[in-house]
Amino acid sequence: MTKTILRIDCSPKASAAHSSRLADELTEKLRLEQPDMPVVHRILAERPPAFVDSGFALAMMTHQSAEAAAEHQALQTSEVLIRELENAAVLVLSTPMHNFTVPAVLKAWIDQIVRFGRSFQSTPDGKVGLLADRPTYIVIASGGYFTGERARQPNHLTPYLRDILRTIGITDLHFILLEGLARGDLAVEEARRLAQDQIRAMPAQH
Ligand SMILES: Cc1cc2nc3c(=O)[nH]c(=O)nc-3n(C[C@H](O)[C@H](O)[C@H](O)COP(=O)(O)O)c2cc1C
Numbered sequence: 001m002t003k004t005i006l007r008i009d010c011s012p013k014a015s016a017a018h019s020s021r022l023a024d025e026l027t028e029k030l031r032l033e034q035p036d037m038p039v040v041h042r043i044l045a046e047r048p049p050a051f052v053d054s055g056f057a058l059a060m061m062t063h064q065s066a067e068a069a070a071e072h073q074a075l076q077t078s079e080v081l082i083r084e085l086e087n088a089a090v091l092v093l094s095t096p097m098h099n100f101t102v103p104a105v106l107k108a109w110i111d112q113i114v115r116f117g118r119s120f121q122s123t124p125d126g127k128v129g130l131l132a133d134r135p136t137y138i139v140i141a142s143g144g145y146f147t148g149e150r151a152r153q154p155n156h157l158t159p160y161l162r163d164i165l166r167t168i169g170i171t172d173l174h175f176i177l178l179e180g181l182a183r184g185d186l187a188v189e190e191a192r193r194l195a196q197d198q199i200r201a202m203p204a205q206h
Contacts, residue, residue, distance in 0.1 A: 005030055005039045006088030010095035010106040011141070012045045018178050019141035022192070023094035026137055026176065026199050030090060033204045040084060044105040050077055052111045064117025078112040082119055082131075090135050090205060091170070093161075097142035101156040110164055119168040129169025135205050136165065137174045139195070143182030150180065174202070 007027055011017030015024075020043075027039060055074030062068075066083070069075040085091070095106050102110070113119055120127045138161060146155040158175055165173065176195050180187040 001087055003037060003089035004084075004087055005034065005037050005090045005092065006084055007039055007041045007092040008094070008106075008109065009041070009043045009045070010093070010103050010109075012096075012103070012105075014043050014045045017094070017096065017141065018181055018188070018192075019094040019096055019139050022141075022176065022178060022195055022199075023092055023137075023139045025196065026139065027092055029199060029202070030092070030137075030205065034090075037089065040088070042084075044109055048105045049081065049108040049112045051108055052078075060116050060118075066118065069115075069118065075115075078115055078118075081109065081112050082115065085113055085119075086131060088134060090137070092137045092139070094139040095141075095157075097140060097146065097155075097157050100146075100154050101160060114164060114168055127167045129167055131169040133170055133172050135172050135174065136170050137176060139176045139178065141178040141181055143180075145179045147177065147179065 005027065007023060009015075009017070009020040009023060011019050014020065031037070031039060053074070056078070059069070059072045059074040063072045063075055066079060069079045093106075096103060098104070116122065119131050120129050140157060144153055145151045146153055146157070162173060165171070176198050178191040178195050180191055
């Protein structure tokens, strides 16, 4: 099966969001490097993944293989999203910071793809990821600052994303931050310039 660039946008503002507009620029660079690789684009705000329910919780324990899960109604969204991820050679995630962490739609996506027996296994030494690692670019937009000297708020976003993606086997993370976007036009310009420089300096993925 042809490998893809999988792009997941998590802002409620969809294509008008700062995070997704920067992800457009990043995806364009990746596409130029890999012209034969199709882009699969999910805008979570347009079709939010369902919250997991009791059916999911029960089925997760009894239908762990991809084949068994595909037959089970409660795991079908999870199976589609995990297969999409398995098929991606590169992952681009764009998200705002919401209340110091991930927006609810991204948490809903995470709850669907982090599945016991399918994308991670529990061992005596802890959880072990079952998916292949791949370059993963995470564009984050925030109104305030959460890194450096200007930070005045906790950051439960980047450490959480690191931990949860490691749980399923994805550790090759590249964060691109757009911070301070509520601090006026100059701050937006500065954030965009820094992020664009970072994208330009990124080595090609082959
Ligand atoms: C519900 C909600 C919660 C937010 N929480 C935070 C926050 O905790 N820290 C912060 O710096 N900005 C916060 N913001 C501001 C957004 O992160 C900021 O507007 C960002 O630029 C949005 O990115 P986007 O344009 O990609 O959606 C919040 C915005 C909303 C709507």
